[in-house]
Every structure is written in structure tokens, then in C-alpha cells.
Amino acid sequence: MTDTDRPDDEILAAEFALGFLEGEDLMAARGREASDPAFAAMVERWQSQLAPLLDNIPPATPREDVWKRIEADLGVSMPSAEVVELKTKLRRWQWFGGASAAAAAAIAVFAFTFKTAPVTQPVEQAPLAASIPIADTDLRLAxxxxPDRSELLxxxxxxxxxxxxxHELWLVPGDxxxxxxLGVVVPGEERRVKLDPAVASRVADGSPLLLTREPLGGKPExxxxxxxxxxxxxxxx
Structure with missing residues (x-):
């Protein structure tokens, strides 16, 4: 078994395919997908296996008394952070316990729906992503x-x-x-960049990105x- 075939990577690939990852975890997983062909293959396999199952699972919002009943059974009142931790452990127990793909997907969708149901995210605030192929290599810039933070990962x-x-990354405006x-790309690293409001206001679904070759330090003034x-x-x- 190679490093990229270890069980933790399978779990990470599955959670990435299901949309569980956020923030730094999402950024790291996107980096792995762009630079690690074995991990990318895992993600693609999970997406192809789980997508048909998710189509057959109708959306459902858990009743408000669900977590109250859990708290009552445990005899404690759980802070929201512990509720999220419990749901995370539930997902991992299912993976390690050898649950079927259908059962695991159902539990994952249940937890994801419960987590996101209280807040409806505006469509325009959905994250945007691009996977840019580098010349004729297998490498990609992720x-x-x-939008809600005006940050570029x-x-x-x-x-x-x-x-x-x-190499410098550029946004092509719609006019x-x-x-x-969008800044100079740092080879071998993952960077978080806060965009200037004037630039952030021009970023939209379908915006073209260009990567140019420049002298060291970026395009000269x-x-x-x-x-x-x-x-x-x-x-x-």
C-alpha cells in the first residue's frame, strides 16, 4: 500500500467528493487533487460512485427535536461545536465500520443537510473554482x-x-x-490572497483566468x- 492509498486518503477523497470540506481543508484537498494523480483518481471514483446514489435521496430537513432528543439521551446540553464534532465522528465511524456506499452516502447527505439547512447561502456567494492545466504536464494550478471573504486560494x-x-495570475474582466x-504564484505553496474590492467586484462565474510568464518579481511596471x-x-x- 502506497502513501496515497492509505485509508485516511480514501476518507478525505470521499468527504471532498461529498462536499464536506471547508476552509483550509478544502484548499488542501484541492491542492492534492491538482498535484497528486492518485488522489485525483480517488476523488473521481467517489464522485462517479456516489453521484447516482445522491440522485435517489430526496432532500430532507431534520426536525428541530432531533438534537434535543440526543441531548436528553446523553443527559447533557451540547454546545454547537460538539454537535458538529459528533456528526463528524458519525461519518468516520460509518467509513471505518464498513458501511455500504449507499448507507454512508445517505448519512453524509443527512448530516450535510442538517448542517446547512438553518442558513440559506445566496447563489451569488457560492465559491468559484478553476483547475488550470500547466502546459503539457499533468500539473494543475488550483x-x-x-466571495463572502473576497479571498483567493x-x-x-x-x-x-x-x-x-x-508566473503571474490575471483576471480577464467581462469588458x-x-x-x-491576482498576484504572483509561489511555486510549491498554497497561498490565501485578500483581493482589492475593485478586483473582487469583477470576479464572477465564468470569469477567464490567465497565467503569464514574467521576470522574477512579476510584471515590471x-x-x-x-x-x-x-x-x-x-x-x-
Whole structure:
């Protein structure tokens, strides 16, 4: 069994496919998917296996008394953080206990629905993501935009520096206005970037992204951007 085939990775791939991961965990998983072909294959396998099952599970919102009954049975009043922890443990017990894919998917959807039901997220606040292929290699630059925080998560895991050039990421606005820089990509690292409000206001579903090759430090002031080496589109996830 290789490092990328260990059970923890299978669980992570399944949770990623089901949409459980958030924040730093989501960023790390997207980086793994972009740079680790074995992990990407796990995610794809889980998506293909679970998608048909999820189609057959009708959406349902648990009754308000569900967690009150659990608290009563335990004889304690659980803070919200402990409720989330209990649901997380329940998911992992199902995976380790050898539950069937259908049962695990049903439990996962139940927990995810319960967690998100109290707050309805506006459609426009859904995260956007792009997986940008690097030239003719198997490497990809993973980009995730969080609209509610105006933050860009850029994962360049597996990409190495050449010591001569830097690569700069650009947003292509929806009109004929100039390209907007999203910053210089740091090879082999995952970075969180707070976007300027003027730039954040132009990010939308379907926004094109370009990666250009620049001198070290990024595009020099007063010069045009360098040659485009990769491109992709931001899409809702």
C-alpha cells in the first residue's frame, strides 16, 4: 500500500467528493487533487460512485427535536461545536465500520443537510473554482475564490521554480478593460490572497483566468504582461 492509498486518503477523497470540506481543508484537498494523480483518481471514483446514489435521496430537513432528543439521551446540553464534532465522528465511524456506499452516502447527505439547512447561502456567494492545466504536464494550478471573504486560494503544489521566471495570475474582466493582476504564484505553496474590492467586484462565474510568464518579481511596471502559458475559467462549485 502506497502513501496515497492509505485509508485516511480514501476518507478525505470521499468527504471532498461529498462536499464536506471547508476552509483550509478544502484548499488542501484541492491542492492534492491538482498535484497528486492518485488522489485525483480517488476523488473521481467517489464522485462517479456516489453521484447516482445522491440522485435517489430526496432532500430532507431534520426536525428541530432531533438534537434535543440526543441531548436528553446523553443527559447533557451540547454546545454547537460538539454537535458538529459528533456528526463528524458519525461519518468516520460509518467509513471505518464498513458501511455500504449507499448507507454512508445517505448519512453524509443527512448530516450535510442538517448542517446547512438553518442558513440559506445566496447563489451569488457560492465559491468559484478553476483547475488550470500547466502546459503539457499533468500539473494543475488550483484556484478557489470565496466571495463572502473576497479571498483567493491559490494552490501551486507540485510546481517548481526555475530560478529565472515568475508566473503571474490575471483576471480577464467581462469588458475590454485591462487585465487585473491576482498576484504572483509561489511555486510549491498554497497561498490565501485578500483581493482589492475593485478586483473582487469583477470576479464572477465564468470569469477567464490567465497565467503569464514574467521576470522574477512579476510584471515590471509600465510593461505589457508576458506570454500566456496557461488559462482557465472560474466556475461555481
Amino acid at each position: 484556484v478557489t475564490y470565496l 491559490v494552490s501551486a503544489s507540485g510546481i517548481a521554480a526555475d530560478g529565472v521566471h515568475d 475590454d478593460s485591462p487585465l487585473m493582476s 509600465g510593461l505589457d504582461a508576458g506570454p500566456v502559458v496557461a488559462e482557465g475559467l472560474l466556475r461555481k462549485i
